[in-house]
Amino acid sequence: MQIREIQNPKNPKRGVLFESGRWDDFLTTAKLPDKGWAYEGREFGKGSRTVSEDFSGTKSFEEAVDLAENGWPEGRAEFADISAKSVQQIESILPTIGYDVAGMYPSVPRFLAGDQESMVTHNPELNSRRHIVPIYVSISASANNKRSTIKNRGAAIAGLIDYLETSGHSVQLIVFEHSTSGGILYWGEYELKAAGEPLDLDMMAFAITHPSCLRRLHFAVMEQNGFRFKGNFARCFHGTYGTPGNGWPEKVKSELADGPTLMFDGLRGNYNSAFCNIEQATKTVLAEWEKAQEEINWDVL
Numbered sequence: 001m002q003i004r005e006i007q008n009p010k011n012p013k014r015g016v017l018f019e020s021g022r023w024d025d026f027l028t029t030a031k032l033p034d035k036g037w038a039y040e041g042r043e044f045g046k047g048s049r050t051v052s053e054d055f056s057g058t059k060s061f062e063e064a065v066d067l068a069e070n071g072w073p074e075g076r077a078e079f080a081d082i083s084a085k086s087v088q089q090i091e092s093i094l095p096t097i098g099y100d101v102a103g104m105y106p107s108v109p110r111f112l113a114g115d116q117e118s119m120v121t122h123n124p125e126l127n128s129r130r131h132i133v134p135i136y137v138s139i140s141a142s143a144n145n146k147r148s149t150i151k152n153r154g155a156a157i158a159g160l161i162d163y164l165e166t167s168g169h170s171v172q173l174i175v176f177e178h179s180t181s182g183g184i185l186y187w188g189e190y191e192l193k194a195a196g197e198p199l200d201l202d203m204m205a206f207a208i209t210h211p212s213c214l215r216r217l218h219f220a221v222m223e224q225n226g227f228r229f230k231g232n233f234a235r236c237f238h239g240t241y242g243t244p245g246n247g248w249p250e251k252v253k254s255e256l257a258d259g260p261t262l263m264f265d266g267l268r269g270n271y272n273s274a275f276c277n278i279e280q281a282t283k284t285v286l287a288e289w290e291k292a293q294e295e296i297n298w299d300v301l
Contacts, residue, residue, distance in 0.1 A: 044238035086159025140266030154209035179242030
């Protein structure tokens with residue numbers, strides 16, 4: 001895990017904290033011995049271990065780790081089913097591929113949903129320009145967003161990724177958390193899938209749809225940083241873990257952003273109507289995709 005602490009020269013208790021790495025780095029950091037915001041002998045709470053099952057979706061921190069490492073069978077099956085519905089909706093709007101019992105390679109959501117016609121056959125009109133598509137997905141969500149809202153959003157994003165990859169493009173998938181509190185901006189990003197790697201549906205289902213990814217594992221990662229900014233990180237973020245941020249902060253653009261990307265921002269506020277079912281969630285996701293087409297020149301493979 002790479003960590004950069006950029007202090008405000010006028011106030012060293014303020015600034016920007018960046019964390020970045022692969023998904024395995026994220027899990028390794030989350031599992032480090034619990035610090036619980038401990039700083040100079042003071043304890044500020046241990047939300048990663050004490051949040052309720054209703055809030056986090058798991059009975060314990062250990063259960064959350066087990067799901068992240070060994071898979072989430074129940075969630076994966078439901079995730080695959082609703083993701084396949086999203087793929088069908090996307091194809092009806094952006095038709096470039098077809099499916100049959102035999103073809104070039106499998107569509108993972110269709111295969112896991114039990115569809116016999118799960119092999120991809122390219123449409124003759126497929127755009128010959130292949131692209132690398134970096135996609136950032138925020139795991140931030142205000143507490144008033146329903147679990148179904150988070151689930152539908154994640155499945156619709158998975159549908160778009162499946163569509164892009166079966167269309168011949170290569171997706172780089174990064175999950176991130178962006179929050180602010182007390183004059184400190186926190187940004188953590190973790191690569192789930194590099195361009196060219198296969199999509200791990202188990203990993204993705206947990207990372208972008210299970211509340212424990214944020215409310216247990218990411219809380220645990222944040223708790224490791226309590227000593228930073230002269231201990232002010234612990235004082236500012238403990239208890240609430242910050243307010244979800246929006247957009248690309250200028251500091252992030254200059255320090256982390258490698259190039260233009262498609263970003264699905266955090267659910268700051270109430271997004272229950274935008275992702276109330278998979279049909280509406282897919283429309284919301286496609287609107288972001290269409291907007292990106294007007295602003296981004298993707299790298300051509």
